[in-house]
Amino acid sequence: MKKYLLLLTLLSYSVAETYTFLVKPYHKEIELEAKIISEIAHASLGTEVKLFIPNISEIEKEVYAAHFTLSQTCEASNFVFVNKTVEHESLCGTSNRLFFTNNYRKLLSDKTYYGALFWNKSRPNIVFIQKRLEANRITLPQAFAPFVENF
Amino acid sequence: MRIFIVILLCVHSLLAHTLDSLLQEYKQTSDNSLQTVNEKLGHVIIYSQKEIRLMQYHKLNDILKELPMFNVNTNRFGLTSHSLTGSKTTTSGFFRFFINDHEISSTYDQSASLSWGDLPLDFVDHIEIYYGESSFSLGNDTGIYFVRIYTKSATKENGSELNALLSSNGSHSQSFTHSQSFENGWSYLLFFNHDRIIKTTDYNAQTLNANGEKKYFYLDANNERTRVNVGYTDTAKNNYAGLAFDAAPENGEITSKDFFIHYSHLFLEDKSLKTNFSVDINHRKYEEANAQGIALIPVLDFTNLGLTIPKAFYEDLRFVKTNAYVSKSFDTEDNSFLTALNVQNKTYHVSDRETINFANQTNVAGAYNNFDNETTSSLLFQDHYQLSDTLILTANAKFDRYERNGSFQDFSENLFRIGAIYTPFEHFGLKTFYTETALPPSFYTMDYANPSTPDLKSQQYRFYTIEAVFTMGESKFSVDYNHVLIDDFLYLTPIGFINIDHTIKSEGFIFDYEYSFSERDKLHLNYYTSNLSEQINNSTKGGYVKFMGGFDKIDYFASIIYKNAYRYFDVHVPQSFNASLGATYHASKDLSYSIKATNIFDNSTQSLYAQGIGGTNFALDDTDRSVMVSFRWVF
DSSP states (O other): OHHHHHHHHHHHHHTOOOOSOOOSOOOHHHHHHHHHHHHHHHHHHOSOOEEEOTTOOHHHHHHHTTTSEEOSSSTTOSEEEEOSOOOGGGSOOSTTOEEEESOHHHHHHOTTEEEEEEEETTEEEEEEEHHHHHHTTOOOOGGGGGGEEOO | OHHHHHHHHHHHHHHHHHHHHHHHHHHHHHHTOOSSOOGGGSEEEEEOHHHHHHTTOOBHHHHHTTOTTEEEEEOTTSOEEEEETTOOOSSOSSEEEEETTEEOOOTTTSOOHHHHTTOBOTTEEEEEEEESOTHHHHOSOOOSEEEEEEEOOHHHHOSEEEEEEEETTSOEEEEEEEEEEOTTSOEEEEEEEEEEEOOEEEETTEEEEOOEEEEEEEEEEEOSSEEEEEEEEEEEEEOTTTTBTTSOOSEEEEEEEEEEEEEEEEESTTOOEEEEEEEEEEEEEEEEEOTTOBOOGGGOOTTSHHHHOEEEEEEEEEEEEEEEEEEEEEEOSSEEEEEEEEEEEEEEEEEEEEEEETTOOEEEOOOSSSOOEEEEEEEEEEEEEEEETTEEEEEEEEEEEEEEOTTSOOEEEEEEEEEEEEEEETTEEEEEEEEEEEEOOOHHHHHTBOTTOOSOOOEEEEEEEEEEEEEETTEEEEEEEEEEEEESOEEEETTEEEEOSSOEEEEEEEEEEEEESSSSOEEEEEEEEEEESSOOOSOOEEEEEEEEEEETTEEEEEEEEEEOOEEETTEEEOOEEEEEEEEEEESSSSEEEEEEEESTTSOOOEEEEESTTTOOEEEEESOOOEEEEEEEEEO
16 A cells, blocks of 8 residues: 555656756746637637647747647638737638737727737636627537627 | 425535535635745745735735845845845846746845835735746846736736734834726736834943835736836935944935836737836935945045045946846747847946045046946847656756946856756646856945956856655655855955955755645745855754644744854854744634734844954844734725
């Protein structure tokens, strides 16, 4: 029994999150952002997600590739996550694809986007706009209801 | 059908749980504040947003006072002074302080104490403290400890926050922070603070006081490539012991207004070309009156003390620092190379400086010497080479050219550093650096130079450090060893600064252990010991125990900071145990109330002072026992 307990203890140690030196670039925030976008995109589309991020950085490419099939162009994608400043004209059309943003003001002013992942009062938030969900014929799981707003 | 509905409900509940828990984890990860740490800059200690909140660190000095190999004292002007272990300095140039990318140390004396020492942390996200030389990467003035203060992210705050604090000693503080993000990618964070500071100490049947007011303003406006920072601080306070011969001036005041603007921009698609441009303007005034005389070294003529000892002194000074920096990095699979050019100009203008002697004669002292302009040009090279999966080698070189006006000579300094980070196992790592750097004399040290050696030389530092870290589960244990050799150390004798004519040696160990019981609960132990080849005039050993945690709507912490006893000539300074306790009640996600008791045993650290020039030494407490209540409201 003692051996098992020791083994279990060692096992729990081996999965712990402490680190010696952070010599590699720290990706955990981007990883979590990618996981959240993955949950949203898969629940919204219900099919394989082909993700396009305009002006994607090398680190984002590396992290997001673990959760999505990354698309090289906006036209070849079915889910576009705009997390940087881009000219609206540089994006492709809305037919057959969904647009998501990390900017709440952009969500309010631009009907292209049906939802946003953004920070407010130092907490991360998710908002979907009901009318735009309907316009895009998106049926989100009931569990997403707390994140849907009617305005 | 029922089974299907149950499964569906379970899946939905799992999805919601997943999204909620992911958001929670996202927030926790952000609060751990690991996104900016750069292990290659030196040996680093991180004070995360979570720790700043749980431990109720309200001011920058709350953090600095517990650092290993570091002493925080009160100087003659009632300002905090930061000294290396074993030594006490009135103002020191060993430490560099940055808010974001901007260095905030004084142009006059290289110390950040007067303007920024009591910096409130309400707008600060996290702090990184490096034992290492910052100027190799950042191009700034040289130093061997540096403190990087990162302000909260405007895009993450995206709201307003009100903080207020009231202390039992009468001090109080109010802060307002506001941030907003725009559709075009720009965001800004604004911070205003007002502090009423009460600091009094009884000495020789008199009360010394450093009471005063401070105001802070800070603006951070940025988008993906451009950042503009504006800082302003306004300080007006009494001068505590001042320069009075009897260490008890009849009256005296220090005022300082410090302004800076810092602009940085990243060019090229990979943001590898970086430019910084900044201007700092500091306007400071000092006045003192004392019937027993004022020990103002630069105006004293030791052959005619009767007519040169002032009984009143006034000065009005203005300093301007302009800095331009450009760097280019080149990254390959194994190599990360950076080269940079930095040019800095400092000017020193005496608007007024006069003394009144005991014959009631007013003497316009003006500038103490003709050195009032310095231009420093620096060329930097840095390379990080990934030799294998487990070994990274680093190398830095910096060439500084100092051009000074007046009768002082121009000079050059060649600095370099080599280091390695070796992580042979996931749970064990080693990090080591060898550094050679030079700390040139400031306007202040040249003003207060011993008249027989006016052209002071740079202090030459050679030091090596090694750190071993072992992690196991939620435990982390580290040992640091450092060995420092200093040539031409700048030392303030009773009649002015001199370069010490022999090599000063210091070495020490730091032992650190932390254990996380859960995401919120953590125990942290630290102990350090050091020795110095000279007579010590400050603690050489110290440590702390701190515990922080939370349950439901309550956060709590307890800490005790130890500094050892020492003797300086006939003064015995006892050991200090500074104990603090605190709790925070979160009434809602946006509103919290806190209470904190500090120096519970009334057993503060003490600082050494001397009467007159080389007169009697004495020690005074650095801090009082106090209880603070505060609230934080986010809206």
